[in-house]
Amino acid sequence: MESNRGLDLDPNKDDLPLRANTNHMLVRHYVLDLTVHFQRKVIGGSIVLFLEPGVVSSKQGEPGSISNTPVQNISQVSSKHDVSSPITPEPNKVIPPEEPSRLCGGNDVSSVLWCDESEEFTLVLDCCDLTVSKVEELDVTAVPDLKKLDVDQQHANTDHPSSSLVQRLVSMPSVCWRLQHELYVQCSRSPTLHNAQPLRFHTDRWSLQIRKEGVCAPHDFPRAVRIWYETKLTGGSVRWTKDQDGRCCVYTMGSPINNRALFPCQEPPVAMSTWQARVRAPCDYTVLMSGENQAFPKPADTGFLQWDYYVTMPMPASTFTIAVGQWLEAGVKHLNFEMEKTDEPYDKEPSFSLDNDDQQYVCSHMDYPCHFMVSAARAQTVIPHRVFAPPCHLQKANDMVLPLLPLCLTAAHSVLGVHPFSRLDVLIVPSGFSSLGMASPHIVFLSQSVLTGERNLCGARLCHEIAHSWFGLAIGAQDWTEEWISEGFATYLEDVFWSHVQKLGCREAEEQRWLKALLRWRRLSDELQNSEEELQVLRPNKENTGEVSESGASVVKHALNPEKPFMQVHYLKGYFLLKFLADQVGEEKFLDFFKVFVGKFHGQLILSQDFLQTLLDTFPGMSSRGITLETIFSDWLDTPEMPEWLRDACSEWLRTPVVQEVKGEVAKWIHFSGSGGKGSKQKRAGPKVNFKELSPEQLVLLLEFLLEEPKLSLSTLRLLQTTYNLQAQDAEVKHRWCELVVKHKHTAAYRDVEQFLIHDQAMGVYLYGELMVQEDARQQALARRCLSIIKDDMDQSACSVVEEICELNERALFDSRVCVCVCVCVCVAGHGCVFVW
Structure with a gap:
């Protein structure tokens, strides 16, 4: 397009x-x-x-x-x-x-x-x-x-x-x-x-x-x-x-x-x-x-x-x-509100002493009671936390979010050290919330979409939001157009934290990250093909980044562009830049550098060059390999192009065992689909195929590969659904399943599409486009019916996009500003990266 x-x-x-x-x-x-x-x-x-x-x-x-x-x-x-x-x-x-x-x-x-x-x-x-x-x-x-x-x-x-x-x-x-x-x-x-x-x-x-x-x-x-x-x-x-x-x-x-x-x-x-x-x-x-x-x-x-x-x-x-x-708060008995027993406003706060016996943290920020200087905080792997939800989701929040939260906090502490904030509340927000999550100081909003399926999506999302405590909140972008400083870092650290939570071995963790990298590369490739080039640049102000007028006033470039909320380039390209840099120095050293960088820059605003120059100064050998501030700007931050390193790395990720396993399963399904239509006797008996159990990420890749097939038989779709119990999987898997249902007009599973559009609004916008572009009256009616049900509770931006989709005529082509491939990530309300869908 x-x-x-x-x-x-x-x-x-x-x-x-x-x-x-x-x-x-x-x-x-x-x-x-x-x-x-x-x-x-x-x-x-x-x-x-x-x-x-x-x-x-x-x-x-x-x-x-x-x-x-x-x-x-x-x-x-x-x-x-x-x-x-x-x-x-x-x-x-x-x-x-x-x-x-x-x-x-x-x-x-x-x-x-x-x-x-x-x-x-x-x-x-x-x-x-x-x-x-x-x-x-x-x-x-x-x-x-x-x-x-x-x-x-x-x-x-x-x-x-x-x-x-x-x-x-x-x-x-x-x-x-x-x-x-x-x-x-x-x-x-x-x-x-x-x-x-x-x-x-x-x-x-x-x-x-x-x-x-x-x-x-x-x-x-x-x-x-x-x-x-x-x-x-x-x-x-x-x-x-x-x-x-x-x-x-x-x-x-x-x-x-x-x-x-x-x-x-x-x-x-x-x-x-x-x-x-x-x-x-x-x-x-x-x-x-x-x-x-x-x-x-x-x-x-x-x-x-x-x-x-x-x-x-x-x-x-x-x-x-x-x-x-x-x-309501998960994990507690709910009676009447507990009233404050005292008029002292601060007596509930712990009496931590401010000292600095750990010299790895030297505060360079303005004067405030810094949590990094609190001796007790340095040993506190899990900060006080609570989980809130509406009554109908309280049990799910209690079963899914509450047990994961201390594990994710512990993992984050093991990688980055002191938690920048002293406590954390997590709230399951209404269904009209248009992203999977949003991080703010001391509080995280989560979509109800993370409560279904296995714990992978919920855990990874929690890790992402917790990572924002360091990158996006404790350390913020001086120029809001540099969203990658927040989102790219959180996406990269999400994988690191989640591997720690899962207690994966080195090889297993590496293979899981390769698989996720491949999935993200596919999303980034689609986005670069179907979006405006100006929106694909991570540093749109280039050499003028961070500049303001004499009074201090400025503008945030593209912040109100209607396509912008559906872009993931700052997440994905920023993530790949960090992956590239880690590849140059080794992941263990790279993460150690993160910890040192946080100790030096917490409580401050930074530009891209602050992080990159500090990295280059720490690892001077990178310059001898031609990696300089200028080459990083030209290859990664100031261009809409796909970096050459990323193209080469993708070829390697395709050859990893976990991906090859998925390809083997894809071949079985394609063969099944082809053989399933040959003769009524064979259809009644059904070919006997042993399908392997796949992880949620592998299942997403399997469905994406199958989406590339021009035709799949209805018997194949039915078996897919029952083999993997797709309607009970997490939202990422259900999203791809619904795409298959729409593409192949699998009417028996339209109920799954309807449920997804109503209950997973954080990820459903793209499906409206698919339903309308198919020029199928039943699918278009399904889209309009779902919109009428949830319209009043939808996010305004998402609603306007969907309304525009539904109002388009039945020509198969429509404005690419609307038909943006959306796989919703998460948002951060900090330092300008208020949200990315």
């Missing part, structure tokens, strides 16, 4: 703007105070931003930085901001409940009042589909405990005492983090500055812009700002849906726009910040978040409980994750 080669990508449509002027002002800490309203399907309340002028701050008299942002200005100024439902600030005692509704229009800005070319400094936040009612400057001098902090001459500002106090607050050393968090909360409840007008603000499609009258430089801008807002149902950051038991829930599903439709924030990965969140939800709901503490609910308003989470490790805002639903 070459028709797509001539398609032009529209940067105004396909690129995601990062508007925040992080070079002028940085958010150091967020305090969120929110309530989840299921009846209205909104999350509302306040967020307080604690600010610090950036390294490249505007000077006195400079125009607002919004005019310097190198993205299209598509602002549409409203005089009302569509505040149809007032935000009730019950969390804050300082403002009466009726005041926001009375003043919600008090600082609305008309097109006459707001000018992009104003001389006043503009704080620009990334924001989309939020109803902002008011922005306030807080008077933190009203917090008595804050005045006890020594404000040295460096932080003193007699003209702006609040600024001096906030600067001292955000600069407190990490050993004082508990006191710092207490002060953040107290400051977040401060009254507004006496006799001060609300700050002026303006929203456009991608940003919230804030000014204070007469302030022309970042250093004079308020340092503590409170924003009152609500989410919109149209917002793309959170998903309002129902779980598998038909009960309402909401969660951050890994959107291309990240969290900007959940709260106003700074999206660029360099904007690393900490946060605290108080979330109120109805009493029968559980609130799970990416906080480092295990929250215990406390009574709030009538019918509500409040949940308090926090993080002490500065991370990008995109890693913030929330899931609110009537989840």
